Amino acid sequence: MNKFYLGDNLTILREHVPDESVDLIYLDPPFNSNATYNVLFKEPSGEASQAQITAFEDTWHWGLESERAYREVVTEGPRDLANLLQALRAFLGQNDMMAYLTMMSIRLVELHRVLKPTGSLYLHCDPTASHYIKLLLDAVFGAERFRREIVWRSGWVSGFKSRASNWIRNHDTILYYTRGARFVFNKEAAYQPHPEGYQRRGGGANPRGVALDDVWTDVYSPWIMSFSREKLGYPTQKPEALLERIIQVSSNEGDVVLDPFCGCGTAVAVAERLNRRWIGIDITHLAIALMKHRLHDAFSEELSPYEVLGAPTTxxxxxxxxxxxxxxxxxxxxxxxxxxxxxxxxxxxxxxxxxxxxxxxxxxxxxxxxxxxxxxxxxxxxxxxxxxxxxxxxxxxxxxxxxxxxxxxxxxxxxxxxxxxxxxxxxxxxxxxxxxxxxxxxxxxxxxxxxxxxxxxxATFQRAKRASKDRPVEQGQLGM
CATH class of the missing domain: 3.40.1350.10 (Trna Endonuclease; Chain: A, domain 1)
Structure with a gap:
């Protein structure tokens, strides 16, 4: 059965997710030492809501918890990761970034464990820490399991962005790794249709359309589009089209999709629509409530059965x-x-x-x-x-x-x-x-x-748009 887990994803992964049981992992872990994450809502004006749940406040600052995680990785973790983490600490010192990398290291070890041999992982991050995160992934998965760095251009340059006295940042990074040398990659889903009226000189246009590369400029963030019906008020919400592309290409119907930092549940909602099984983990009670609303609004009677584990029941x-x-x-x-x-x-x-x-x-x-x-x-x-x-x-x-x-x-x-x-x-x-x-x-x-x-x-929770289960996705072959 599909599952929502409430709690620290490290504990949930260790106690509830078996070895080699997950086909696809998507994660968008929060990090920005100057921002409050897990702010679940913004007011219609765009101002921060009073409802600011600072769940990660202690996790991403160096303290006893990150010191314990560091020592566990160094003494019990993979050798390459232990050596890397010691080198990073010597370079960075004990600060927010080092705390973040330490807490991510111990979680990446568990995510590697639960991934099937043919499974894939997509880690979504911004340039603040992406270069460090890639080193961690190389140490856990092996540098040879790195497949692509995907650049996602999240939207157009707005008036607000243009005020920066710098090159305008307008992209996120998605690091794509696989567990093994053979992995699911549905090539048929990695094409875009030709534009209407398209004609190739000399004929011979590929009937499947244009093959996608590793720079994605055709999917905009719901926060860029003021008219987007997807917006639920969650400031780090990602567009469904982005997750649809990843899930269609790197999994098949019936496969298990895991999002260990699921926030407002975009990966879960898309997995449900594409007939995948799913596991969502979040640390806040309010996030679980938001995701339940989203699924019931979107799918109603079509919604697959699911459990919520970790919340009080008595x-x-x-x-x-x-x-x-x-x-x-x-x-x-x-x-x-x-x-x-x-x-x-x-x-x-x-x-x-x-x-x-x-x-x-x-x-x-x-x-x-x-x-x-x-x-x-x-x-x-x-x-x-x-x-x-x-x-x-x-x-x-x-x-x-x-x-x-x-x-x-x-x-x-x-x-x-x-x-x-x-x-x-x-x-x-x-x-x-x-x-x-x-x-x-x-x-x-x-x-x-x-x-x-x-x-x-x-009006407390913004309603998710109605959705229906797509037609079966054509099954792909194992790629190299």
């Missing part, structure tokens, strides 16, 4: 989550995902405003979204907290508030919530919703509770 699991690093925040983000709410703040941002999350929705023709305020409580709860939530609703002019609690509510709390009254949408006369709704973790997990509000159009 009240005991939820309590255990509180004991993890940043447990209160991880619990909060997970609980918000139970009702498809977006986090309202980063774990380090400012004072508590009484808003842990929110859901935007439309229930009239004004074009202006209304907001559901969400609070999450993992400790003891009292009626005074419900009164406080009522005050936040009045302050924010929000029609509905949701109070998610790990502990059972008291009778005074239930009474206080009922006293808040009902909300009647202007476009749905006669339809009423409790203004304050108390939802327990136990009831949400059991499916006995659901947040009630007008579901004419939810």
């Amino acid at each position: 009240v005991e699991d939820a309590r255990a989550l509180l004991d993890e690093k940043d447990g209160r925040f991880q619990f909060e983000w997970w609980a918000l995902g139970l009702i498809d709410a977006r986090p309202a703040h980063d774990k380090k941002k400012g004072a508590d405003t009484g808003i842990d999350g929110y859901i935007n929705f439309f229930d009239d023709g004004s074009g202006k979204a209304k907001t559901i305020i969400v609070q999450v409580k993992s400790g003891n709860v009292t009626a005074s907290q419900i009164r406080d939530l009522k005050g936040v609703l009045e302050r924010e002019k929000a029609p509905i508030g949701a109070f998610i609690t790990l502990e059972a509510p008291t009778k005074p709390m239930v009474k206080e919530a009922a006293a808040a009254g009902l909300y009647e949408p202007p476009s749905l006369p006669g339809k009423r919703y409790p203004r304050i709704q108390i939802l327990t973790i136990e009831d949400l997990l059991a499916g006995h509770a659901r947040l009630e509000f007008p579901r004419l159009a939810e």
